[in-house]
Amino acid sequence: MIQIRRSPLKKTAKKKPEDKQTSSEDIPLSKQLNESLDFFKSLYKDSSDVMFRSFLIGDRDASIIYIEGLSDVEKLDEFVLNKLMNKNEIDMTNLVSSLKNSLPISNLRNITTYKQCIEDIANGNPVLLIDGYEAAYSLGLVKFEKRAIEEPAAESGIRGPREGFTESLGVNTALVRRIIKDPALKMKPLHVGTYTKTKVVVSYIEGLVDSTLLEEIENRINRIEIDGILESGYIEEFIEDHPYSPFPQVLYSERPDVVSANLLEGRTIIMIDGTPFALIAPVSFFSLFQSQEDYYERFWIGTFIRMLRFLFLAVSLFLPSIYVAITTFHQEMIPTDLLLSIASSREGVPFPAIVEAIMMEFAFEALREAGVRLPKQIGSAVSIVGALVIGQAAVEAGIVSAPMVIVVSITGIASFLIPRYSIGLAIRLLRFPIIILAGFLGLIGVMLAFIILLIHLANLKSFGLPYLSPISTTQKNALRDTIIRSPLWKMDVRPQLTGNVDLTRQGSHLKPNVDQGPGEGGS
Template sequence: MPFRRSNQKNSLHSNQLSSDLSKNIHTFKNAFEDCSDIVYRPFLINGERKAMMIYFVGMVDFAELDTNVLSRLMEKNESKERNVTQWIQEKLSVAKVTEVTLIDECIQEISTGSTLLLVDQEQIGAAIQLVGYEKRSIEEPSSEQVVKGPRDGFTETISVNVALIRRRIKDPNLKMKTLKIGRSSQTDVSMMYIKDLANETLVEEVYNRLKRIDIDGVIETQYIEELIEDHPTSPFPQILSTERPDTCAASLLEGRVIMLVDGSPFVMIAPTTLLSLLQSSEDYYQRYVLGSAIRLLRFLYVGISLLLPSLYVAVLSYHQEMLPTKLIISISTSREIVPFPAIVEALIMEVTFEALREAGVRLPKQIGSAVSIAGALVIGQAAIQAGIVSPPMVMVVALTGIASFTIPRYNLGATFRLLRFPMIVLAGTLGILGIMLGLLLILTHLCTLRSFGVPYLSGMAPMQKTSMKDFLIRAPWWMQSTRPHFTGKYNKFRQGPNQKPGPQQGGD
């Protein structure tokens, strides 16, 4: 069945406002029929002209409406020869007043929180922005906390999020384009980039992908992400999502494009690579030696989170000769009463651990962490005593779970947790050969992925000399003179020459 537009919207699209106020009011009452929260406020302009204000309760600041609009418009004015619309523009002490002439424009303005002002004998209305709905205060993102670095995070209000970015990049070349996506939701979606840094082809491609979206509503960034990514069937995220303004600012300075969605605290960054998903903003706020060490440790734990259970199953099932004799005797002794093979034992524990993790996320914060920790301890001990699993398997699954928490991006961590299960199955059926086959399939898939035309393994394949300074280790800032290749032929240098500090650089 084809996706069709609302008949009401089609019928109102080209209709002009009437000069008859009562006719306009009748039109809007039909459009907003059965909307008990809409207000129609009649009054007299200048004591003689009939007028009407239309707005939704809870979306307008009543104090400003009374003080800066109603009281001023109802004052007696001696000059009666000026155009009423011009007089209203001069009289109102509000930041933004937009002239509207079409019925559907008026409906859209009312639905987005503006106050519509209609005057008798005038075919032009005024949309007054007096938005007064509640907003969440700026606070540190709970999913991207840092020891050192900025503490502010994005909110669900797009104007606040844009301001947080402009506070960090005070450059007139920071451009923003806004579209309304969603036939019913009419959600504001903005893309931001720095002109002369971002590749023009990339900017145009992002804009065209956003423009082609035709959907009834956009509630969260995931709606947009799944409609614009290059490989929608891949489990790997091809767009980076973040709640941190500093991460967005750093990405803009590297020539990337960011996308903001009104109503969501998450901002999308494109293009992205596997390496950028494994990097944390705190890597750049620590001394480069410490940041590099933490990054290397993170890469190690990424491998552990993906491969440790499958390696344990493969070695225990097919390659016992790889373990020291005392260790294999100890493991075999602990598994004497376990009735399941290693692959079943691993799958049982992994599924149980994922259930505990999900329960900890969904339960209220006060008891979620307690349930996760206590549940893991109690269930693990009970499973060992019941002979369902062995103590080494519990240790392997626990270490794997801890390793997965070191991945900075939740969606990438979820991808590795998902891939862990087929790797266990391959290890249980083919041993080390199965693990090698699984890794080969994953690597082949990663090599085929692109994010807005940029290879997903960029920095490794193809390998670039400049990218190696921010790959396995984080080189000091005075060595990172060039930007990533996303900028193409544009400004490649982020700093001047001879930036290495030292006593000889102390002054002229």
């Protein structure tokens, strides 16, 4: 059971707006328009992008405050100012009702505090203030430049939807809503960041998610006190269970189909305004090695690819260390012909195998990062050509041996099979201490590293879910979607995450009748 750690509530004395301009207290608006304008002009002093448009509504003074570049100025002129400045369209005897009926704006809200006004102005909604009224109107006329929906660059695939999230939170929630149309899909808004006030949406399907898990995630987000949130990585680092572990305990994705699939499994999604990456919690070690394409191809192909990933996971993590251990301590394990070949290639190399392996691994990682940071047109060419040229030159100069270049190359290729960048980074990081242990202790060091790694993984949890679940929790039905991928008609039970919540995923009658002959349809 997840233990919820509640943070103490902070009490502050009530302040007037002139005492502290950035106060978060819900101070009511003043009836005097001049008093409110003085406060806002003092608050937005030296802010040239904040516009104040004063005008008359009949015989009453009014003003609209908006931020240039975040609000739709054309619609503001056409649908608001033109109508409010036209005396024939405004009934001054019942101004409030007349405004609601005359302004052709779908999102028109009544706000009564300075805090609400500041939030709406910052979000791009112009705020209308009228002299003599203690309330203002938030005009839903947000408009800002945003990137078009494109194929995700970090999660490209052969088969499946080509749409990816953008930096606009509204677009991202709409993409998920387009897939999951049931009203049980909830989008709970939160705000994080003292200055950025970044909007964070916690999304889940009511009836599928465990309420304790949902409450724990919300509590962890609400406890965050920071100046600003610029990317989902900020949230991830604050809410994970084991911050010193190299393994990610939260999965991120920029694909709506991946997010929707996890919602249907009872997980919680955290979407942050300003980033295309949504966070998925909780996750297990095995879910980090799954790709959405595994479910779009036939189950034989999905199973083969998954087994290939785990095989090359072991290659990526242990191959350099095993080579160092065998060539340094256990030469009797190598066939004679191969041993002679390795010995001849290492003749003249001035470094021991451990130094040779660490140098080549550092060089390979540097080339890989250089390829990522450089422009796409030359990045791939630099990484590939650089590896070939440096490797060949190092062998000819006698700095490293040819077998070591082959081992490092195979290790690098194996690491490319890992579908998630975050878990791939953890594997690349752990490779170096394992090589060091192998260089000093041989195969005993490799086995020691494996045992320590296994113990560490067994102790990890992601929001109460054991990291090695479902193997560590012996969930028989969930084992159908780990290293293997069973047919979809067999996966009729939803994985049990942190509670026994609506585990039935589909009907049990969906299994096809394999005994039927060709052309015979089943019921």
